[in-house]
Structures are given as structure tokens and as C-alpha cells.
């Protein structure tokens with residue numbers, strides 16, 4: 245398994261997460277029963293759930309009045325769960341890419357949905373600035389990290405309205421002021437754990453304001469009331485997520501992680517800017533994602549694309565082919581990706597340039 249793994253999701257996890265998960269598949273906490281086969285009501289699994297929620301709160305500094313849920317359905321199910329629970333008349337969305345677009349499509353089923361700004365005019369390669377957010381809305385929705393285009397919103401906005409954020413691909417990569425948000429959600433498979441679990445951080449006082457009837461499983465209040473155990477939760481991905489949280493805490497938490505992530509991203513962006521063969525997917529340094537770094541061949545070297553992928557493969561670098569909607573390359577530099585992998589990619593870029 246010794247590849248430099250730049251896949252965008254599912255993606256690389258810390259080695260200790262694989263090890264601990266393997267152990268628990270054999271025997272969860274000395275119970276003599278596999279993690280996959282023990283009741284989710286057992287004291288062993290209950291302690292996994294409790295610890296994962298507590299550690300999530302601790303690492304992100306989540307204030308009182310918020311709940312951490314671990315649900316199924318992927319971030320994509322949150323695209324409808326959010327408006328189902330929160331949209332009474334009007335909501336507004338910032339359109340920064342494929343995932344925002346999908347969220348907007350679902351919101352339109354529930355009420356008036358205003359797109360306050362969009363970067364669709366330039367294939368989502370920047371974050372719109374200076375837009376107005378109406379005050380008479382139920383909530384404003386943003387996607388903080390745009391996994392496909394490689395842009396990222398790195399500040400915590402304060403629009404004076406409830407803020408909802410899809411943080412699927414940058415959760416726990418840096419500190420966030422959770423008190424500025426009403427809901428933060430995302431799929432685990434980018435920065436947290438294996439696919440199958442979706443985290444939702446929800447502020448209790450935002451709920452109960454819509455008139456419509458909400459199916460039991462879609463109502464956040466159901467899951468809050470039962471400590472995220474109303475039905476069988478995705479036990480294995482939750483266990484692995486807990487191991488990632490412990491690893492992150494051991495590393496010094498989100499502040500330490502942010503520094504490491506910035507170092508890795510700087511290394512790669514500097515090479516993209518320097519190397520004559522390549523150019524960045526996102527021109528404005530302020531808008532560049534620290535998690536998904538997109539780049540393409542400069543126009544005069546366009547036909548050298550596949551050659552670079554071949555060289556990368558020879559050097560055990562996997563997952564750098566760009567998303568089909570963007571082309572070129574994308575290196576996902578999530579929390580668990582070692583700096584050595586970024587160095588290997590940079591070296592491959594330098595060597596490819598030398599041999600031209």
C-alpha cells in the first residue's frame with residue numbers, strides 16, 4: 245500500500261487508522277466480537293460513539309447548544325435534509341461549483357432559492373467577492389472547499405443570517421469558528437474516514453421553524469434526541485473516524501494541522517508557479533485550496549499531459565488525474581497525506597521539465 249495517494253475521495257487516511265480498524269474488525273476492545281458484528285447498543289460501541297462526538301467537539305471547539313451527528317446518506321443527502329429542516333420561505337446559496345450546484349437544485353424543491361453570486365462564468369476557478377446576502381432569508385449556504393475546481397473559502401463569514409456550510413473536503417484541516425455557523429456537514433471520505441458516514445454539526449435553536457411535516461429519519465431532532473443512535477449508525481466508518489480524530493489530537497489539533505497543510509500546499513503551488521510546463525487551475529492565491537490543488541499543462545505543452553501521468557505512475561504517484569469536468573491534474577493534499585508525497589510529486593514535475 246505504499247503509494248503516494250493523491251485521490252480526491254475516498255482518500256488517504258493516517259496509517260494508524262488502518263491498523264486500529266483492522267484490530268477492531270478482529271476484536272473490538274477485547275469484547276471478543278468484531279466491530280462489524282457487535283450490537284451498536286453494546287457498551288463497547290456506545291463508547292466509540294460517545295468518544296467520537298466528544299473529540300469532534302473538542303478539536304473544533306464546538307460551543308454549547310450544538311450537536312454532532314453521524315448519519316448515513318453522504319453529504320449529498322444533506323443537500324435535501326438542510327432545506328427540509330430549515331427552508332420555510334427563502335434561502336440563498338453561493339454557487340462555487342459542482343457541489344454547490346447540486347445543493348441548489350435540491351433547495352429549489354422546498355422554496356425560493358436565491359443564488360447570491362456564482363463563479364460559473366469562469367468554470368468556478370475563483371471565489372466570488374463583494375456579493376450581498378438578503379436579510380429576509382432562512383439561511384445562507386456555502387461550500388467552503390470546492391473539491392473539483394480547487395478553490396477554498398478560508399474565512400468564517402458573518403452575514404447576519406444563519407449560515408450553513410458544506411465542509412466535506414476541508415473539515416478539521418484548520419480552525420473554524422463554529423459559533424458563526426448553524427449547520428456544518430460533510431461526507432467523511434475526504435478528510436475523516438472511510439465512505440459511509442456523514443458528519444452534521446447542528447445548532448439546536450435553528451430547528452423547529454418550518455411548517456412542513458418532516459419524515460422521521462430526515463428530521464435532525466430525531467437524531468439529536470437519540471444521540472445519533474435512532475437507527476443503526478454506520479459503525480465501521482464511525483470507528484475509523486474516531487481513530488482519525490485521535491491521530492489529529494496527538495498531532496496538536498487543527499492549529500498544528502493547518503500549519504502542516506499550509507507547508508505542503510506552498511511546496512506544490514510554488515512548483516506549479518515556477519515550472520514552465522504547468523500553470524495553476526486557480527490564479528488568485530487567496531482563493532487557492534489547501535486541500536485540492538488543481539493545475540494544467542501550459543498551452544504550448546498541452547500534448548505532454550499523458551506523459552506526465554505515466555512518469556507519475558512510475559514513481560508510485562496515484563490519483564492526480566484532474567476531474568473530468570476540469571481536466572489536467574488535481575493533487576488532493578488532505579490532512580493524512582505526508583509531506584514526503586508532495587515532495588515526490590514536486591520532484592517528478594522538476595524531472596519532467598528537465599527532460600523536455
Ligand SMILES: *Cc1c(COP(=O)(O)O)cnc(C)c1O
Nearest residue numbers: 318319320343391410412413431
Ligand atoms: C465529495 C463531496 C460531496 C459529496 O459527498 P457524498 O458523501 O459522496 O455525497 C459534497 N460536497 C463536497 C464539497 C464534496 O467534496
